[in-house]
Amino acid sequence: MELVKPGLGLIFWMTITFSIVLFLLSKFAWKPILNSIREREDSINNALNAAEDARMQMSALQADNEKLLNQARAERESMLKEAQEMKDNIIAQAKKTADEEGQKLIVKANASIESAKLKAINELKTEVAILTVDLAEKVLRKKMEDRSQQEAFVNENLKSITLN
Amino acid sequence: MHQNKSKIISYLLPIFLMVACLSSNSFANDTHAVETHETEKVDAGKIIMEHIGDAHDWHIASIGHSHISIPLPIIIKDNAGFKIFLSSKFDHGHANYEGYKLAEGKIVAVNADGSENHEASFYDLSITKNVASMLISVIILCWIMFSVASSYSKNKGKAPKGLANLIEIGVLFIRDEIAKPSIGPKYSKFLPYLLTIFFFIFLNNLLGLIPIFPGGANVTGNIAITMVLALFTFVITSINGNKTYWGHIFLPPGVPKGLWILLIPIEIIGMLNKPIVLMIRLFANITAGHIIMLGFFSLIFIFGAMSEGLGLGVSLLSVAFTVFMNFLELLVAFLQAYVFTLLSALYFGSAVEEHHHEEHH
Numbered sequence: 402m403e404l405v406k407p408g409l410g411l412i413f414w415m416t417i418t419f420s421i422v423l424f425l426l427s428k429f430a431w432k433p434i435l436n437s438i439r440e441r442e443d444s445i446n447n448a449l450n451a452a453e454d455a456r457m458q459m460s461a462l463q464a465d466n467e468k469l470l471n472q473a474r475a476e477r478e479s480m481l482k483e484a485q486e487m488k489d490n491i492i493a494q495a496k497k498t499a500d501e502e503g504q505k506l507i508v509k510a511n512a513s514i515e516s517a518k519l520k521a522i523n524e525l526k527t528e529v530a531i532l533t534v535d536l537a538e539k540v541l542r543k544k545m546e547d548r549s550q551q552e553a554f555v556n557e558n559l560k561s562i563t564l565n
Numbered sequence: 566m567h568q569n570k571s572k573i574i575s576y577l578l579p580i581f582l583m584v585a586c587l588s589s590n591s592f593a594n595d596t597h598a599v600e601t602h603e604t605e606k607v608d609a610g611k612i613i614m615e616h617i618g619d620a621h622d623w624h625i626a627s628i629g630h631s632h633i634s635i636p637l638p639i640i641i642k643d644n645a646g647f648k649i650f651l652s653s654k655f656d657h658g659h660a661n662y663e664g665y666k667l668a669e670g671k672i673v674a675v676n677a678d679g680s681e682n683h684e685a686s687f688y689d690l691s692i693t694k695n696v697a698s699m700l701i702s703v704i705i706l707c708w709i710m711f712s713v714a715s716s717y718s719k720n721k722g723k724a725p726k727g728l729a730n731l732i733e734i735g736v737l738f739i740r741d742e743i744a745k746p747s748i749g750p751k752y753s754k755f756l757p758y759l760l761t762i763f764f765f766i767f768l769n770n771l772l773g774l775i776p777i778f779p780g781g782a783n784v785t786g787n788i789a790i791t792m793v794l795a796l797f798t799f800v801i802t803s804i805n806g807n808k809t810y811w812g813h814i815f816l817p818p819g820v821p822k823g824l825w826i827l828l829i830p831i832e833i834i835g836m837l838n839k840p841i842v843l844m845i846r847l848f849a850n851i852t853a854g855h856i857i858m859l860g861f862f863s864l865i866f867i868f869g870a871m872s873e874g875l876g877l878g879v880s881l882l883s884v885a886f887t888v889f890m891n892f893l894e895l896l897v898a899f900l901q902a903y904v905f906t907l908l909s910a911l912y913f914g915s916a917v918e919e920h921h922h923e924e925h926h
Binding site: 403404405406407408409410411412413414415416418419422423425426427429430431432433434435437438440441444 | 614617618640688689690691692693695696699700703706707710711713714717721722723724729732736737753756758761765787788789792794848852
């Protein structure tokens with residue numbers, strides 16, 4: 402029975418000691434320890450959050466890069482297409498111009514050929530006329546050796562010439 | 566396997582020999598005692614009660630009739646004022662001093678003619694073995710915790726080192742496994758108390774397992790100590806009890822008013838029951854462990870008194886069982902500290918919890 406009878410002295414000392422210990426430990430041990438633990442946990446959490454943020458930013462950046470790259474690619478594509486078109490245009494234009502120019506040249510050449518031909522024909526005509534006149538003169542000379550014949554001929558010709 | 570066995574035997578052999586020496590010594594003492602006092606039997610009950618009870622000196626060993634013990638201060642408050650002196654003045658109960666003497670380890674007043682005076686009123690506020698042991702444990706506890714706290718402020722924001730690392734496991738365990746789930750969002754207010762009782766009980770449980778000087782006292786197995794601890798829990802619970810907590814006790818919701826006459830006493834008993842259960846659980850568990858171990862050791866001397874060989878044989882068994890019990894007690898030391906803290910936290914939780922009646926019933 403002695404065992405379950407709480408001793409007065411023990412209760413007295415235990416109450417005092419435990420109160421003091423509770424106070425001292427709460428103030429000088431648990432407070433700094435718990436605060437340090439909480440601060441450390443906070444800082445770890447913050448660091449983790451920051452890392453997560455950085456990761457997100459990184460991936461956002463990567464997505465941005467991807468987008469930019471795609472944009473650049475598309476731009477290049479469109480530029481190439483444009484250049485191609487321009488080239489085609491220029492070629493077509495050049496072809497057209499060349500055709501026109503050729504046509505013009507042909508026309509010009511034709512004209513000059515025509516004029517040269519005309520000139521040649523004219524020259525030929527003159528030459529033929531001169532030759533004819535010469536021939537006619539020779540023939541006439543031979544035929545007009547006597548006076549009467551000359552007169553007959555002139556008269557005949559005069560008759561044919563109608564004076565207007 | 567065979568090698569392992571021989572290894573175990575080589576470890577056990579010195580223990581066996583030591584115990585054998587001790588037992589033969591005590592046997593010699595006993596025969597001496599037989600010659601002088603004519604008391605043959607070993608009174609195991611008395612030995613055990615002496616060991617788990619309180620005392621006015623810190624007994625370390627007895628060799629023959631000379632006791633090696635540390636005298637402790639006696640403080641007596643009576644009508645004449647305080648009387649403070651060392652327990653060595655009592656000469657282990659053989660001498661009177663200042664009108665008092667020790668009888669069966671208890672201080673009693675004596676009359677001028679030397680007879681015991683049971684009428685005299687006085688308060689015994691002595692620093693007994695348990696008080697001294699508790700003070701030592703408290704000094705150790707404060708020293709550990711202050712050094713841990715200073716190491717925290719020294720490497721702020723870094724990982725804990727050494728002792729702080731060990732203590733942090735306990736602190737986080739109390740905070741995350743006991744306080745947070747049991748109390749809820751208001752846990753931080755009770756955390757210092759929970760940490761203090763946990764480490765106080767745990768340390769004293771462990772010191773109780775050390776058989777010699779700074780340990781050896783049965784502090785947490787003393788009902789006065791556990792009573793004070795339980796009272797602290799009870800007082801803190803009552804101070805922090807909110808309207809719903811007291812309302813549940815004195816105005817039980819959801820029952821007809823006629824039943825209140827029945828329910829209110831039950832609720833009050835339930836409220837008072839909690840600290841009593843706390844008190845008895847810790848006291849009984851720790852004391853039981855000590856009794857079992859002392860019982861095993863007493864067996865050696867009981868059988869040793871019958872015959873030396875029997876004592877030696879039993880000693881082997883007793884030591885093996887005591888080793889096993891020691892491991893079990895290490896577990897119990899933690900477990901009881903945990904249980905006391907957990908139940909305190911649950912009581913605090915019930916005191917500060919905001920009940921919603923429609924949900925509750």
